[in-house]
Amino acid sequence: MGEINKHSDWDNNKGLREPVKTLEEKWKLVPSFLQVKGLVKQHIDSFNYFINVEIKKIVQANEKVFCEADPLFYIKYLNAYVGTPDLEEGYNVTKPTTPHECRLRDMTYSAPITVDIEYIRGNQRVIKNKQLIGRMPLMLRSSNCVLTNKSDFELAQLNECPHDPGGYFIIRGQEKVILIQEQQSRNRMIVDEFKGAIQCQVTSSTHEKKTRTNVIVKNGKYVLRHNALSDDIPIAVAFKAMGICSDQEIMQLIGTDDTTMKKMGPCIMDCHNMKIFTQNQALTYIGSKLKAKRYQTGNSRTPVDEARDLLATTILAHVAVENFNFYVKAIYLAIMVKRVIDAESNKAAIDDPDYYGNKRLELAGSLLALMFEDLFKRFNWELKTTADKIIPKVKAAPFDVVKHMRPDLISNGLFAAISTGNWTIKRFKMERHGVTQVLSRLSYISALGMMTRVNSQFEKTRKVSGPRSLQPSQWGMLCPSDTPEGESCGLVKNLALMTHITTECSEEPISKLACNAGVEDVRLLGGEEINHPAVYMVFLNGNILGVSRQYKRLIRVFRMFRRRGLISAFVSIYPNHNQRTVYICSDGGRLCRPYIIVENGRPLVQQLHINELNRGIRKFQDFLNDGLIEYLDVNEENDSHIATVEADIDPYVTTHLEIEPFTILGVCAGLVPYPHHNQSPRNTYQCAMGKQAMGTIGYNQKNRIDTLMYNLVYPQCPMVKTRTIELTNFDKLPAGQNATVAVMSYSGYDIEDALILNRASIDRGYGRCLVYKSSKTTMKRYSNQTSDRILGPSRDANTGKVIRAHEILDTDGIAAPGEMVENRQVLINKQMPPATLNPVVQGQPQQVDYKDVPVTYKGPVESYIEKVMVSSNSEDAFLIKILLRQTRVPEIGDKFSSRHGQKGVTGLIVQQEDMPFNDRGICPDMIMNPHGFPSRMTVGKTIELLAGKAGLMEGKFHYGTAFGGSKVRDVCNELEKHGYNYHGKDIFYSGITGEPLEAYIYSGPVYYQKLKHMVQDKMHARARGPRAVLTRQPTEGRSRDGGLRLGEMERDCLIGYGASMLLMERLMLASDAFSAHICGACGRLASRAWCHACRSSAAVSAVEMPYACKLLFQELASMNIVPKLTLKKYC
Amino acid sequence: MPRLDKKPRVMLDEFRVKNAPDDYGMADEKWSFKKFAKSFKIHIVRLDNTEMEFDLIGIQPAFANAFRRLMLSEVPSMAIEKVMIRNNTSIIQDEVLAHRLGLIPLKADPRLFEYKPEDAAEATEFDTLEFSLKVKCTNNKSQPKDSYRPEDLFENNCVYSSQMKWHPIGNQASVHKEADVGPVHGDILISKMRPGHELDLQLIAVKGIGKDHAKFSPVATASYRLLPDIRLTREVNGGEATLLQSCFSPGVIAIDEDGCARVAEPRYDTCSRNVYRYDEIKDAVELSRIRDHFIFNVESVGAMAPNIIFVEAVKILRDKCKSLLDELNTL
Structure with missing residues (x-):
């Protein structure tokens, strides 16, 4: 900004009119940035x-x-x-x-x-x-x-x-x-509308205190509201309490134009009516409004002192007051009032609470x-x-x-x-x-x-769209795709690739520089001078620094200093012309990202710089030091004109150039090839699913003992990469495999996104995964000198053989590595002393009745013991960890997903000879139903397939980088060169009839992720099983071997159908049927054929009812409500 | 070559595969052995130890497909089925190691073996091959200075299939020659190791079929394609001729001295149908494939020669037919 006006000779400057050449390999700045700043x-x-x-x-x-x-x-x-x-x-x-x-x-x-x-x-x-x-x-x-x-x-x-x-x-x-954590920035004035009234709010935060001060409109008058005060204070009183006693002075501070005067009139009047003219009177008034403190300190001070103290330290706490000189604070308060007055007549002056410039x-x-x-x-x-x-x-x-x-x-x-x-x-x-x-x-x-991940402080339950929706000021800072679905949608966000969050830097050199650049101390000036239309107020981190008569020069000087590296690169400066202010920020928590500086319509980064970068003699920091690249925060971004690509540079207005457009996406969205061809929710779905894909978690994965870890046996790097994949090293730690996919329908087992898998591919290792689980235990030492112990395997008394449960134990009582563990077998044969608190009497024989507390294996499918670790933990107790392993082969119902939010479960596994094959004898690994495409509009997936196929023929990886990547035209030409159809569609023969299929089949490699949801972990059925103690109903959930619930909606169906006996069976007989004894005479529950109330057994009869019903009656009875049943003869 | 114009064909249109208008499919034809015997031909194009290309001409797709399916899934071969792990301290997991070993193609003529009965406890010389793999990685004592390559620093840092050792059972040593038993390829990497890692395995190979597991399939792939047929419907010359030539695989279209394109050898075409990309020559060609001319391609995994695999497949079909007939006769 600013510089553009200088070029009066632009007409003569022919160079300006020439199109800007594209910088080759400009993206290399991104890895170089990530090297220094990293994710x-x-x-x-x-x-x-x-x-x-x-x-x-x-x-x-x-x-x-x-x-x-x-x-x-x-x-x-x-x-x-x-x-x-x-x-x-x-x-x-x-x-x-x-x-x-x-x-x-x-x-x-x-x-x-x-x-x-x-x-x-x-x-x-x-x-x-x-x-x-x-x-x-x-x-x-x-x-x-x-x-x-x-x-x-x-x-x-x-x-x-x-x-x-x-x-x-x-x-x-x-x-x-x-x-x-995302939150509203502190020490900033925010004007917003609250229940129809305009208010200006400041959350002050200092090391000692955190308070909130409001200036609001109440009955057409401006008042000051604060938590420490029991009542609102008229604004004029507040000014008088701060020592601005004359009405003229107050008005000069706020503004002396007609509308302001008119609006302030009643406030001043009010003050007169209350007979408050001096500072002391005002402080007495405020002192009377103080909230009573719960505990009184010894030396009680007068309310006037208390009020003065409150004004100095609590109200607008971040504006420093020295020796009770309130002048700066009064100016600050005046600005707040002015903002409210402005916003009343001009709705545009109301701040957007979701704007990212006001977030930290x-x-x-x-x-x-x-x-x-x-x-x-x-x-x-x-x-x-x-x-x-x-x-x-x-x-x-x-x-x-x-x-x-x-x-x-x-x-x-x-x-x-x-x-x-x-x-x-x-x-x-x-x-x-x-x-x-x-x-x-x-x-x-x-x-x-x-x-x-960025977590918002906002309540999840509130149903407002504002904080959840995509804010234009998020551009480049937060990923537009990566957010969860459901209740926290839009509240949990992710940083984009090049975002940096500032850390605090010292204010002192900045204020010194500002003073040198012509900022005048506000304490020396009166209201008229401060509010002069040619003067801009200068704020530093929300505090008044002074006023400047030449704000453009101030901004130019600051930017020049920053580009020269004389002040921190993360200091931002930007004007607000409506408020006639210049804001300088050096606080921590601002979002910023680097941009290439454009001067006179030319990006300062030239091809020779990039070449130097390639040769390794130039680093990202050098670009900053040389003033070729600078960081802009959200607010300063708003004051700049940024071109996305070189062609967009307008010599007269453009100030900055984007380094690479794909950096507006985050890490997860960066995995998607050709995301700019997909419908946007699909990219969001992939962001959620990429986190569930199994593969590799790190080079040290074999040394880790996690409670749960999923690994792929043969993970592959995707055929179609993106720049982000390389930058995040996903190609070195991949999670997925390239499957040859044929897009066609096959049998009926592929409806609703189900996939058909090739048995031979599975036999050869496709989708094979390792599941590691760990169990651990500690050997505690108790206060009574006893401790847990581990015994070797027990033997059967008759045969002398080790019992089945202990078969896998080593002589030390811990399962041996390499052994196969089956359900209910013991991993660690631990025992616990019966009493852990009472001290053992000396001389007594050691107690023998230790209690068995073995660590057992549970699961329908057996596991193998990968390794055993014996160590000590921080309490100096023995710590034993056992890592268990399962190798799982894909089966029907396992979930797979491509990188385009297209998930599906395996519907059928087909023998290789039944799979269709093409001229070259290629059988697909996977068949995907084409109905998945029209409604999802994942064009990116079709391009991935095409580019992957061409990459196979050429022996190279294609790139599907967002807003770039290999062009479809080039990819098609490559396919044609290798004798393939340029559409990517081949002739396939049916594996069953042997005749050619009537349609050409779109086929090629697509990167598929195996997701962690597997049938083996979910399958569950029960006939009889455990019941809850209280209600005698079947337990809930797979882990407790629970029953399968016939829910309310299912019940409604049965009622609608009139299947009363089925209802009876499902809801009572199959659940908690109970034969209760009811006394027909009094209608109350009897205990075992004897009614205590009637002292008789004459009318007692057994009634079948749910146990929960009986329980309800008893509970009601305990609350002095007596439910009575009227019995009638049945049949 | 028989005259192709009389042959049944499928038309390769721009967007679909279509039968010729007068063709009602071969299922419609009445089967006559005489006619079949007269027209059926086998023509071997290429044959070596691992690969064979041959034409089956004048046969119904059901038969051709049956041979393909049988070669893939029912012609037996030997593969490692059980791995007894005495010691495995390498980083590769037991199950994964066993799976990898199973996929190693073995040199052993499956015709000389029998299927191992399911309930058989003991392995016999007729149904089992036994191997062992005993490798230990150690630091290389005589390591050259200044080398950081793992192959110089350690001994046995890579385990290859050639390190498998055959242990004859019974009189296997006299029946089979040492060279005829073992992995087909000696350079298959099984695992990588570092000092302290050790493998001590007993490998048991049995006879099986591809239906049970892909490792028993004797072929890498066996498939066929139909013979392409390309006809020019009008004269194409000049620039159009070179364009036409570029739309097909090399050698398919030749250009005469007068610049006129002619179809030289349609067999080489990959049927990419890229002519349809160019409106100007789209109408000049008619693409089709001969429906009863199957160009088979059999890639053996190495245990048996591809021609033998095919013959085995035919035998299996014969036996299946026989057993079906027997069943029918007993009704």
């Missing part, structure tokens, strides 16, 4: 900032602890450090650790937090360095992690996959991700910082209370506070928060659930997809 770099950056910078700031902000008992006593924190990961093995013994060890041994991957302190012991001042105050869970690949800056070989030695993104935590052996993404670092600060404050408070308690007591040794520093408080607080996902911070009244999730390791992509 999970935002997590890691934010965490690094926390452990290296912010933790020190937090400790410094709370550096001194005093105690009331001894005025001389103090603790002062000098510095804080987070160390390198280690494990505590016994008392005060630590050993360095690796993430994989923590995973296997159910430990927490954490590092000690140490501080240097200075404190008083007795009468001495003592300095102690490296005092442990807690343990910090470490993010993998963060600056303190052992995995950073390691080569692939070194990573392999640490049992770590080089493609693993990192960015998650390991808490008690579980991989946990702190999801990116909170990352692991800032969330952990909040949690740590809270815990650290509690830690200090606890130190203070112990000091208060102990110092007054006279003791032999002087009070040494170091001995009372318990690291558990901070460690356990952090561990618990991450492992439960409950973020409770009382200080900010913050209570959030589900902040963390277990990292899904179903496939590599599901893990990677989870790292880019």
Whole structure:
């Protein structure tokens, strides 16, 4: 912006008119970007900032602890450090650790937090360095992690996959991700309409406080509303309380044009009517509106003081007040009023709450910082209370506070928060659930997809479309395709490929630069000058910085400095002409992405730069340093003119050029070939399904012991790749296989998206998968000196043979690797002592009646034991993990899906000789029904097939990159070159009759994913089985061998049909039939042919009824409601 | 070559395969052995140890297809069916290893063996071949300096099918020659290993048919295509002629000295029908295929010569017919 006006000589400049040449291989900037910034770099950056910078700031902000008992006593924190990961093995013994060890041994991957302190012991001042105050869970690949800056070989030695993104935590052996949290940005004025009234809202947030201040319209008057006040305060009173006492001054601050004056009139009048003229009167008024505090502190202050304090620190808390000089705060309040007045007459001035420029993404670092600060404050408070308690007591040794520093408080607080996902911070009244999730390791992509997930704070149950719908400002920042279906649709989002989330950078140099660039301090100016039409107000992170008379110059200077690298690349600056303001942002959590700078209609990145990049002598950072590429955040993007491709560059207006259009998609949507040819929901479906596809999860998959892991035996790289696939290394850790698909109908077993599979293909290994499950147990030691034990296999008393359940056990009582385990066989023959609490009396013979608590295998299909691990966990107890393996061959009902949201189950498995074959003797692996295409409109799939087929002939991979990729025309020509029909349709012969089929069959390879839903895990039937104790009805669910429910709708059908006996049978006889004894005389339940109420058995008869019905009667009776039955003779 | 114009054919239209208008399909014809015997011909085009191409002319598709199906699924061959794993410390899972071993084609004439009865406990010399595979990966003592290639660093880092060892049962050693038993290809990679990994396996191969498992199929593939027939309906010359030539496989269309295109050898055509792409020559050709001229292609997996596989298939069909007739006669 701005520069374009300079070119007065554009007419003479012939070069401008020439079409801009396309940059070859511009996409190579993307891998180069991902090398520096990476997909999970935002997590890691934010965490690094926390452990290296912010933790020190937090400790410094709370550096001194005093105690009331001894005025001389103090603790002062000098510095804080987070160390390198280690494990505590016994008392005060630590050993360095690796993430994989923590995973296997159910430990927490954490590092000690140490501080240097200075404190008083007795009468001495003592300095102690490296005092442990807690343990910090470490993010993998963060600056303190052992995995950073390691080569692939070194990573392999640490049992770590080089493609693993990192960015998650390991808490008690579980991989946990702190999801990116989306929220409204703080310290910004948001004008919105609430129940028809316009209001301006500011959520102020400082280290100490988080408050919300509103200016609203009430009965045509402007009032200030705040939680700490019991009533709304007229705006004029608020100004007077801030020391702006004359009405003229108030009006000058807000604006002196006619409409404003007219609208403000009643407010000023109001103030006069209330007889409030001075600051003191105003403060008294506010003091009377203060909410009564529940607990009174000792020294009670006057309401005036309280009110003044409130104004200074609580209302608009982020605007700093020094020595009770409220002038800046008054200006801020005036702007709020002005915004409301503007919005009343101009609806366009109302802010869009869903606009992404007003959103901030909170990352692991800032969330952990909040949690740590809270815990650290509690830690200090606890130190203070112990000091208060102990110092007054006279003791032999002087009070040494170091001995009372318990690291558990901070460690356990952090561990618990991450492992439960409950973020409770009382200080900010913050209570959030589900902040963390277990990292899904179903496939590599599901893990990677989870790292880019953005969670919205919005309530899922509310039925509003605004926050869920695709926002234009999401362009390039959040993936338009990747969102779940159902209740969280549109609320859970994913980052696009090139998105970066900023971390906070220091304000000081920016404000200095702004002052040098002509920003004048607002404190020196009066209302008239501030509101002069030629003057722009300058905000820095929501705070007033000053005013500028030459805003264009200010913006130009800032952009120039940023491109030169003199200020942080992530500082953004943009004007708002309606509000006559310039906003400068340097706060954390803004979304931004890199763009190529265009000047005079020419992209600054030239072919020679790309060539240098290819030769490896230029890195992405060099592009930034040379000012060829810059980051734009959402707001600045709105102030730029961005061309998608070179041809779109308009020399007079274009300011930036997109690096590669395919980067608007995220990781999951990036797997889809030719997504721009598909109907958009299909891409969304694939995004959900790609996460369920099995394949490979990492190079270390064979060393892992996960509770559930799916692997493909022969995974393949897709024939049709995309650039994103290469960038995310999906081609190295694939999840799927290229199946030769014939699009035709076959038998009747392919309706409703069912697939026909070739038996020979399955025999040869297609779709074969490995399912790993693990069971584990710990050998606990109890407080009474007893502990669990493991016994060897038991033998039958008569035959002397090992009993069947123990057949697979080794002599140590743990199943042997390589053995086949069948249902109900014992994996670990563990026993538990009967009493774990009462101490065993010494001298008594050891109790022998240990209780059997074996770990058994359950499942209709047998498994094999892959490996057994024996180790110790953090409680020093034996930890035994057993990994079980099943190899599964595709069967009817297994679910498969292509990469275009086209899922289907296997409908039939056909012998190879019955499959159709073509001239070259090729039999398809899979037959897909063509009815899947017309309504789904997945043209991308048809192109994938064509490109895949041509790729086979040519011996190369084709690309189906979004908005690019191999052209259909070229692909067709390639097919023709190899003697194939250019449509991709071949002559097929029926395998059954041997005659040619009447239609040409569209056939070729399509990448198919095997999804985790398999028949074997779902099949379930029951005749008789367990029942619930309370109701005597059959249990629910497959895992409990439950019954199959005849639901309400099915019941309705039977009622409609009039099949009363069937109803009776299904609902009562087959469920919880019960023969109850009812007394015909009184109508109440009798106990066993004897009515207690009538003291007789004369009229008692047995009645068949559901047990639940009998239970209801009893429960009603217990509530003093007596249900009575009237009996009649039956037949 | 018999005259093709009299032959029944299917027309290859632009968008569909269509029978000739006067053709009601061969199922309609009355079967006469005499007529069949007169017209039926077999013409072997190409034959080597692993591949054979031959023409079956004048036969109904049901028969041709029956031979194809039988070769794929009912002609028996030997394959490893059971793997006794004594030790497997390699990274490859037991089941996957067994599956891989099963797919290795074996050199052994299945005609010399019998099917193993389902209830038989002991393997006999007549129904079973036994192999063992015992490999241990170790560090290479005499490793060359500065080499980081796994093949230099370790011994036995790759397990190949040639490392399988045959253990004759009974008098198998006298019946079969050492060279006639074993994997067809010695360079099939079974597994990769690193020091400390070890395989100790006993492999048991039995006779089976492709219907049970694809590994028992004696052919890599056996299929046929119909003989293409191309006719020019008008004279094509000049640029159109070269365009026409480019629409077909090489050698199908020849161009005379006068620049006039003529059909040289339609047999080579892949029937890509790419002529229909060009409106200007679309009308000049009539594409069709001869319905009773089957060009068979049999690719043997290596245990038996392809011609023998075909003969075996014919024998199986004969036996099936015989048993059907016997059944009918007993009614």
